[in-house]
Amino acid sequence: MNDSKVTRRQVLVLGGLALGVGAVTVAGLSGPAWADSAAADVVLVPVGASPVVVLPGVGVQPAAFPRQLAVQVQHAGTDLPAGTEVAVTYDPRLYSPLPAAVATVGKQRLHTTSTITTDPRTTLATCTVTLAEAVAAGSDPVVVVGTAYPVLYPRDLVVGPADATAALGRKNVKPSGRRSLQPHRPSTFGGVATPWGVEVSGVWSRYEWENGKRWYYFPVRVTLHSVGPGPAPAAASFSVALDPQVVRDVSITTARLNHKVHDAGVRLLSHERTASLFETRWSTTVKLKSGDRLDLGLEVRTRKLTGDLQTIKHPSVGLIGMGDHATQRQTGQNLMSRTDAVWE
Structure with a gap:
């Protein structure tokens, strides 16, 4: 802003x-x-x-x-x-x-x-x-x-x-x-500071099975929007947490900064796969200035499912490692998720 x-x-x-x-x-x-x-x-x-x-x-x-x-x-x-x-x-x-x-x-x-x-x-x-x-x-x-x-x-x-x-x-x-x-x-409040904030939003796609009676949402685009007034203190980083029963793999295929194709230096920091969680953590080289918008396209590969699932991990995308949280504005949108899957 x-x-x-x-x-x-x-x-x-x-x-x-x-x-x-x-x-x-x-x-x-x-x-x-x-x-x-x-x-x-x-x-x-x-x-x-x-x-x-x-x-x-x-x-x-x-x-x-x-x-x-x-x-x-x-x-x-x-x-x-x-x-x-x-x-x-x-x-x-x-x-x-x-x-x-x-x-x-x-x-x-x-x-x-x-x-x-x-x-x-x-x-x-x-x-x-x-x-x-x-x-x-x-x-x-x-x-x-x-x-x-x-x-x-x-x-x-x-x-x-x-x-x-x-x-x-x-x-x-x-x-x-x-x-x-x-x-x-x-003293932990630190010295002089400039407030900053980032909003997380995106686009979801739906995977269906059992003739459309069961479904699960996953992100196909992640948008990070800086609301300022200062720049984000660290390069934009985020995590994608999904259900490993449904999702096989995630990759980032496109990046656009302020609606223009951009080499955002996207890098996979880590991934974790357990019986109930598949989480990937990503970093970029982009330090968002006030008003900047970074759009990242995701390719999510799903598994072939039949029947009901006993449990589900609802999908979520959230900011990570953005630095000085004492000066971070509370946008109320540092995480996006969907809880409306039907799996049983």
Whole structure:
């Protein structure tokens, strides 16, 4: 994607996280503890495990954002009365709130209520969690209100994401002394970077047997499309995984770059054949620039089949070994597959 304003935009690169409906155990408490103005002996500790990467633009260092909208309330010297509120403010473009916020002490889930409001001026959302029961001193509940979700291309360019914050207060009293939940930036996030992304698509053919009552799909063309704004950091490489009961061999016969015949330097890296998997891994010499499209023609030779198959390996084609994944845009299309075979 070419965009003259990309330096004023942000790219969000997120991993997945699932929260169950039962008790929530949160690992990786990190960051400083701050005294809240509502109670000097109560401190808020951000939950900073596995931060996600946010790319603030071209040629800048990736930033760290919390994976979970979560905070631990430490109160060693005082009870938390019923009506205590924890308010977490976040950018709704980056986070998905839970259907109902969760507060736990160890394996015990506390009784709470929660509401979400949106500031019409800033467009930021605030989830206010109210404890419906008193919590004894030293129990240190963890409050979880939501989690980061993957923002997919082309909406992964996010303008000015706001820091997540939290505050502690009392019922019917506006919380004060708001604290940042932003984690420390890991050194593994690397230095200055340019975001990039590749989409995988293609064309399928269908092999039929048993008078057309059974069939299996296999790829006959693989297309790798660079969405930019930066070039891919490594030459285009991909794998083709098929069912060895159906497919005998795979080869790449043609290559076109931006619709023109091209010597892509296609090379077979490896192949693996077991009773349930036939996978070939391929590399090229093409480093895709923003907007480039590489089309590769495949010849797939099938076996002669009769009768039913007991199992099936659905076909898939996916990127491999493309390098700096911390700066890779989430296109949602780094793998293509078919699951609609009929084999029994």
